[in-house]
Amino acid sequence: MSFKIVFEPRSIFDIQDAVDYYDSxxxxxxEYFYETLEKHIEVIIKSPFFQVKYKDYHGLPIKKFLL
Known part of the structure; x- marks a missing residue:
């Protein structure tokens, strides 16, 4: 079975808003937040079977990141 990561267009703006907020x-x-997000995306790509959050969508929450 093939899986792919799908980003809703609004999510790109939300991610940029988060990056801007943390930089402020x-x-x-x-940048550290974005790197953490990328690592989580890689985990999902390698092992996509996380708790179902919304119908057929699987997710891996970012709980906390520290410098």
């Missing part, structure tokens, strides 16, 4: 709190924190 501390320089470099936005």
């Amino acid at each position: 709190r501390q320089i470099g924190l936005g």
